[in-house]
Amino acid sequence: METQGIKYTGSKRKILPILLELVRPLNIRTVLDGFSGTTRVAQAFKKSGHTVYTNDVAVWSKIFGECYLLNKKPASYYQPIVDHLNKIPGKYGWFSESYGGRPNSGSAVEKDGKKRMWQLHNTKKLDAIRDEIDNIAKNKIERSVLLTSLILAMDKVDSSVGHQVSYLRRWAPRAYNTMKMEVPRLIIDNNKHKVYQKDIFDLVGDIEVDLAYYDPPYGSSNELMPPSRVRYASYYHIWQSICLNDKPKLVGVANRREDVGDTVSGSIFEEYKKNLDGQYIVIEAIKKLIENTNAKYIVLSYNNNGRATFGAILDVLKKLRMKCSILEMDYKKNVMATMAWTNEWLNNTNGKDSRNKEYLFLIQKAKTNIINSNFEIKKINTLELAAVHQRELGFK
Ligand SMILES: C[S@@+](CC[C@H](N)C(=O)[O-])C[C@H]1O[C@@H](n2cnc3c(N)ncnc32)[C@H](O)[C@@H]1O
Structure with a gap:
């Protein structure tokens, strides 16, 4: 899937084929790319026939969106x-x-x-x-x-x-x-795409889509850089x-x-501080975002370079009680794994073997009665098995 963009920290160019394949069984027509950056994700969804809405606070991302989606x-x-x-x-x-x-x-x-x-x-x-x-x-x-x-x-x-x-x-x-x-x-089609430049919280309440793809910044774990610059x-x-x-x-x-400049505050998703409960503020924001989104499915991108830990994201998903299938990608080893949240999994891997990995959390928005159970971890190397996993979880 060929897309175009600038050099960008956190660009999702490499995972595009996997992302598209992951959601293919789900009969999705409309997609929100809520933190669109280069718009590469939006371009890929447009090219595969979807109606796409992009959003990012950055004006240049809006300009790219107008070029690739609206022209x-x-x-x-x-x-x-x-x-x-x-x-x-x-x-x-x-x-x-x-x-x-x-x-x-x-x-x-x-x-x-x-x-x-x-x-x-x-x-x-x-x-x-x-x-x-x-x-x-x-x-x-x-x-x-x-x-x-x-x-x-x-x-x-x-x-x-x-x-x-x-x-x-x-x-x-x-x-x-x-x-x-x-x-x-340029990508030309007849679908009615839309381009927004808003704080995501000012947008999610107003639109409804089949799939919301979220790739927020998650702060930075670079202790040597002043946080105000890492934005x-x-x-x-x-x-x-x-x-x-x-x-x-x-x-x-x-x-x-x-x-x-250093004195101007950034996005809440770039917040590096913890709240009074000792939880990173960015994690609170992610929970609120998932709750406020009108979509059948949400895919949350995550990698281990930010401040928010993988375990903290899992905790949020547990509290929300939504069905979730997680795809783990390790480029170096070329391995993927899919799993549902589980304490057993958390205890096995949290914070240990988890550096430099990309994750896609596929979440079905409807609340379920699932609280927790011991799903086993499945190491897989094909996306067909990810589809099997979705079926096992009862994703429709
Ligand atoms: C990890 S990057 C997204 C990269 C994108 N998926 C790509 O492939 O190019 C995160 C993006 O979130 C945007 N952003 C940060 N806070 C935001 C907010 N509150 N609402 C909307 N966009 C935000 C940033 O401008 C940045 O472009």
Whole structure:
């Protein structure tokens, strides 16, 4: 399943085939991608014929959503516009001033002591193209297609470490290349998709879908980084500035937007503190989210790099008393396992053999009388067995 996106912490590109296969037996038509980020998950569901709603607090994710979900015009319509944008001469503007640096015999550190994200020849093109997009785009969707193309092109020549709170000391080899826009890989169909840019809690009460896919941030377990910096808005602030073109006041060594600076609080899903009961606040938020969602099924993505432990998520699911099948993916060993929650399982593996694994919790929203029982763990290597497991649990 080919999808398109920027380099993104937590991108679910690799698990897309598994996710699609996991929900295939469930007769799903409408899907909410509630924390859509790159929109790769939404693109994959659209490509497999579903009606998709995306949502993310990030403006650039909305722009990507409008490009991949809402655009109805073919690539041939955009090609001449993209050719024109690639040809216009660069100019020194706000982006060059803030993020452009000289080759400096390989060093990306400028005279002010700060490292830069791009080389000047590329930020000059960015400055010129960004303004021209507002001049020539005929409507919102067209603008979103062109902005997506611009962001994808700039992502290919950056000199970051994968996010935008620090840049490399020596230029990445790709930074010497010249950025070149291409028409995004558009997906055209007749379904009525929707794109939202809201806090998820402001949305879930208002929509109903067959499947809600949730891939929240879960905070960070990186003890060395100030939590305020380990936030999505902070990590990808330049994409926001490119979309808004609002030339905001900048702060700190990475020239971050002031509105994502260390003193501005982030999403509740990025909260690293515990509540008075000693439970991570993010876990409380996940429980509330599952409860408030109007969907037949929810798939919750989880990996062990965040603060919330696997056991804490299992506890939430136990309290909610909903049927749940859990798929565990270990890329390195290429093993998958599916299981239902159980104390036995918890005691066996919680916190031990669980680093660097991805999980998909498939939850049937209807409440059941299941409180707990000793489901055994099933090591599997095919998704057919995941479907068998769903049948055993009585998923319809
Ligand atoms: C792990 S990433 C999602 C990655 C995405 N599945 C992908 O494949 O690209 C989490 C996303 O949640 C968004 N986010 C954080 N808090 C949110 C909230 N309260 N409501 C909606 N989106 C939120 C962030 O902007 C970020 O894009």
